Amino acid sequence: MLAAMPSRLLSSFCYLLFFLSLVAAGVESDERQILLSLKAALEKSNTNVFDSWNDTNSLCKFHGITCNSEGSVNGIELSYQKLSGVLPFDSICQLQSLEKLSLGFNFLNGKVEEDLKNCVTLWYLDLGNNIFSGPFPDISPLSQLQYLYLNQSGFTGAFPWKSLVNMAGLVQLSVGDNPFDITPFPTEVVNLKNLNWLYLSNCTLTGKIPAGIGNLTELRNLEFSDNFMSGEIPAEIGKLQKLQQLEFYNNSFSGKFPVGFGNLTSLKNFDGSMNLLEGDLSELRPLTNLVSLQLFENNLSGQIPEEFGEFKQLVNLSLYRNGLTGPIPQKIGSWAEFNFIDASENFLNGSIPPDMCSKGKMVALLLLQNKLTGEIPASYANCLTLKRFRVSNNSLSGTVPAGIWGLPKAEIIDIELNQLEGSVTSDIKNAKTLAQIYARMNRLAGEIPEEISEASKLVTIDLSENQISGKIPVGIGELKQLSTLHLQSNKLAGSIPSSLGSCNSLSDIDMAKNSLSGEIPSSLGYLPTLNSLNLSYNDISGEIPMSFTSLRLSLFDLSNNQLRGPIPQALSIQAYNGSLNGNPGLCSLDVISSFRSCSANSGMSKDVRTLIICFAIAFILLLVCLGLYLQLKQKEKDRERSLKEESWDVKSFHVLSFTEDEILDSIKQENLIGKGGSGNVYKVILSNGKELAVKHIWNTDSTGRKKSRSSSPMLAKRREKSKEFDAEVQTLSSIRHVNVVKLYCSITSEDSSLLVYEYMPNGSLWDRLHTSRKVELDWDTRYEIAVGAAKGLEYLHHGCERLVIHRDVKSSNILLDEFLKPRIADFGLAKIVQADIGKDSTHVIAGTHGYIAPEYGYTYKVNEKSDVYSFGVVLMELVTGKRPIEPEFGDNKDIVNWVCSKVQSKDGMNSVVDSRIPERYKDEAIKVLKIAILCTATLPALRPTMRSVVQMLEDADPCKLVGIVISKDGSGKVEVTDKELFKPSS
Known part of the structure; x- marks a missing residue:
């Protein structure tokens, strides 16, 4: 064919082909440079996604790049790639054929510049779930x-x-979970008639739902939850007959469901919780395709429609805290793989539907605080998936099905305040995950089975005010996580098992009003966390154990027993007044008017006896202290000598300006600046004047001797120390952040471990707030500390290659440099969450009293939201100047309880702000306090991420912060299936 062409025409055709190839080559060269500039901007990202972006591969073989038929770049898909850095939109938008730019779920930051408007060929843009700033x-x-x-x-x-x-062609619009300026629901949106997805949750919207919402007839998903919208739901919403998901929870919508709401027959997921809706649920009867219905915390009344029992796809139903009456439809949950029901705190009557677990998938049955009657259906004894069984505060009767006690996945069984009969059966040996039993005020009888010791995760046992008899099982001492044991007002007999002294987590024991006898085990006096002990109204005899002198109890009552002998002087205090009455055999070594003197017949005067005893005790104490001092000095010399004899392995994580000898020579008593659970801390001044802090962990026993390899308990303790050391090194060695303490190196030997940190001359935040008054913290400094510490935690949760959970966030672990800038420190308890377990929590008990999140008391599970709770406590310290635990808060109360009880009004809010903060800063302090309250929400799912906390703290506009609501992961909502994870009284 070419041969038939005239020579001139053929020449022109070849020239054209040559010209086009040059143009194509030029276009490819330009686009390659654009992509390589994008790679350069993001080259610090912790990812290998750009390995294929080089000079040899064609553009279309670059990872995440797609091309059109002409070989030009038309798509960039780099979501979920751990990218960080600032995007060069001026370059990206020079890609002339770019149609898709997908960069969601990364760590991209900085501002998005006006150059983005030059990407005029885009039909798909995803910048969601990043950490940009500015408008x-x-x-x-x-x-x-x-x-x-x-x-x-x-x-x-x-x-x-x-x-x-x-x-006008927009199909999906998702801009929620951003702290935009307050604005009414945008009318521009209701004109986008092609929309099938609209996500506007948590972006500070106000006003009413416009009637124009009915124009969006293609919508499948509509969400505008967590805003400040109000008014009634417009009837026009009934036009959205293709709608499958509707969520507007946590607003202030009022009124009834409009006539025509039942036209939304395609609706599968509906959540209108936490509003002011009223009236009945009759308009919802036609919604037969519902899978999840959540309307908790409204003002709804009337009955649950009988038609709900015929909803064959319904698996989630949450209606708690309303005013609903009448029975629960008996067929409810019997058709599909039903997951949970929570209809607590209503006025429902009738019986519990029997078949909600018929498909074997139910995880939560929550019907507490109603007027339900009848028996607990026997079918739930076979519901092996059930985690939460709560039917307390009803009028249930009959025998508790035996299998309920042994549900293998149950975490809480709450049947208190009913008229239930039966006994705790031996089935409880199968309850391997059970943490809490609440069975108070029923008619339970029989004995507590010995098999209860096999329910090893038990934290709370409350069987009080029943008719339980027999002995307390000896095996109960095997419950190492047991914190609360309430057995009062029963018919228990026999002695208190001494094995209870092995339950080192016990903080609350109440066995009052039984028929217990024998002596009080001395082992109870050695319980390290015991806070409340009530053994009153029993037949206990013998003397009060001397071990009780070391207890510091908020509640102590041994009254009305048969105790005899001397009352230890440590218990002869006003706080325990009346706690020993009704024991005629007791006598007093001190002057307690209600008890006889233990030495009434002695010829020696009381004053002389007291003087002799005091001198004898003082002399003995002097000798003991002298001996201990000499022993400690010798031990310190032995350790210092031993240090220099060890063979050391140095691992550096930064460029070092010192040698290991300089460090080792400085580990001596005069340089000691602190002691903690994980080791001593020394201040080291180098020859060049630089100051360091060195944590020293000895792998030795209490005498200072090297541990024997044949002693298994010692080896276990040694391994524990080693794991703690390894955890801190593993965590800190990979961290590079201005608000996380810098680890220069580790120096290890077989029997000793050293961690060398930067030195923080201003100590800890705890010192500055609660101990030292030399440097008063003004509000500006407190605010900067809050922001800096939050950024440090944000980095641990979101900026590291893998999620790092600190697990012991507190003000004493926030150190301050010479400029009072904060550093997160002490990672001895830190947990790096491996990539293969995602955000699964860890079961290791960690933390400090007053900072520990409430879920510890429920499951002992820890995740990053536990750090958020602890940081919320720190924020409360900064604002109030109070310690986490103060006597003024009341018994069993902490700063979170105290703050939440005070902030119901503006005056109450002002009253908790530290008086040392000037009046002109009170509003700013209250803004931070509001963030603290969000962080300390009872439910972990309702706490913000640390990324959101940083954003909120940095937002200086008061109008913005008032409306901050917790952001969710992605655009989805976290479903909360229970309004409380622990008892209000705990």
């Missing part, structure tokens, strides 16, 4: 956009709603 720019020129995802990206300021006017 989002006007993107009016992007008229071809069909998909726009910006949710949870850190954008602030006014969102350019008007730019949506040019995007």
Whole structure:
């Protein structure tokens, strides 16, 4: 064919081909440079995604890059790639054929510049779930956009709603979970008639739902939860007959469901919880395709429609805290793989539906505080998936099915305040995950089975005010996590088992009003966390154990027993007044008017006896102290000598300006600046004047001798220390952040371990707030400490290659440098969550009293939200100046309880702010206090992420902070199936 062409025409054709190849080569060269500039901007990302982005591969073989038929780049798909850095939109938007830019779920930061509006060929843009800052720019020129995802990206300021006017083709719009300026529901949105997905949750919207919402007839998903919207639900919403998901929880909507709401027959997931809705549920009867219905915390009344029992796809039903009456439809949950029901705190009557676990998938049955009657259906004894069984405060009767006690996955059994009969059966040996039993005020009888010792995860046992008889099983001492034991007002007999002294977590024991006899085990006096002990109204005899002198109890009552002998002087205090009455055999070594003197017949005067005893005790104490001092000095010399004899292995994590000898020579008594559970801390001054802090962990026994390899308990303790050391090194060696303490190196030997840190001359935040008054912390400094510490934790949770859970966040672990800038420190308890377990929690008990999240008392499970709770306590310390535990808070109360009880009014809110903070800063302090309250929410799912906490703290506009609501992971909602994870009284 070419041969038949005239020579001139053939020449022109070849020239054209040559010209086009040059143009194509030039385009590819330009696009390669653009992509390589993108790689350079993100090259610090902890990822290998850019390995294929090089000079040899064609552009279309770059990872995440797609090309059109002409070989030009038309798509960049780099979501979930751990990317960090600032995007060069000026370069990216020079890709002339770019249609798709997907960069969601990364760590991209900085501001999004106006250059983005030059990407005019885009039809898909995803910048969601990043950490950008500043406002989002006007993107009016992007008229071809069909998909726009910006949710949870850190954008602030006014969102350019008007730019949506040019995007009539938008199919999906997701801009929620960003702290935008307060604005009414944008009318521009209701004109986007092609939308099938609209996500506007948690972006500071106010006002009413516009009637124009009925224009969006293509919608499948509509969410505008966690805002400040109000008014009634417009009837026009009934036009959205394709709607499958509708969520507007946590607003202030009022009124009844409008007539026509039942037209939403395609609806599968509906959540209108935490509003002011009223009236009955009759308009919901036609919604037969519902899978999940959540309307908790409203003002709804009337009965649950009988039709709900015929909803064949329903698996989740949450209606708690309303005013609902009548029975629960008996067929409810019997059709599909039902998951949970929570209809607590209503006025429901009738019986519990029997078949909600018929498909074997139910995890929670929560019907507490109603007026239910009848028996517990026997079917739930075979519900092997059930985790939470709570039917307390009803009028249930009959025998508790035996299998309930042995449900293998149950975490809480709560049947208190009913008229239930039966006994705790031996089935409880199968309850391997059971943490809490609440069975108070029933008619339970029989004995506590010995098999209860096999329910090893038990934290709380409350069987009080029943008719339980027999002895307390000896095996109960095997419950190492047991914290609360309430057996009062029963018919128990026999002695108190001494094995209880092995339950080192016990803090609350109440066995009052039984028929217990024998002596009080001395082992109870050695319980390290015991806070409350009530053994009153029994037949206990013998003397009060001397071990009780070391207890410091908030409640102590041994009254009305048969005790005899002397009352230890440590118990002869006003706080325990009346706690020993009704024991005629007791006598007093001191002057207690209600008891006879232990030495009434002695010829020696009381004053002389007291003087002799005091001198004898003082002399003995002097000798003991002298001996201990000499022993400690010798031990310190032995250790210092031993240090220099060891063979050391040095691992450096930064460029070092010192040698190991300089460090070893400085580990001596005069340089000691602190002692902690994980080792001593020394201040080291190098020859160049630089100051360091060195944590020294000895792998020796209490005498200072090297541990024997044949002693298994010692080896276990040694391994524990070694694991703690390894945890701190593993965590800190990979961390590079200005608000996390810097680890220079580790120096290890077989029997000793050293960690060399930067030195913090201003000690800890605890010292500055509660101990030292030399440097008063003004509000500006407190605020900067809060922001800096939050950024440090944010880095641990979101900026590391793998999630790091600190597990012991507290003010004493926030150190201050010479400029009072904070550093997160002490990672001895830190947990690096491995990639293969995601965000699974760890069961290791960790933390400090007053900072520990409430879920510890429920499951002992820890995740990053536990760190958030602890940080919330720190924020409360900064604002109030109070310690986490103060006597003024009341018994069993901490700073969180105290703050929450005070902030119900503006005056109450002002009253908790530290008086040392000037009046002009009170509003700012209250803003931080509100963030602290969010962080200390009872449910972990309701606490913000540390990324959100940083954003909230940095937001200086008071109007913005008032409306901050917890952001979620992605654009989905965290479902909360129970309103409480622990008892209000605990």
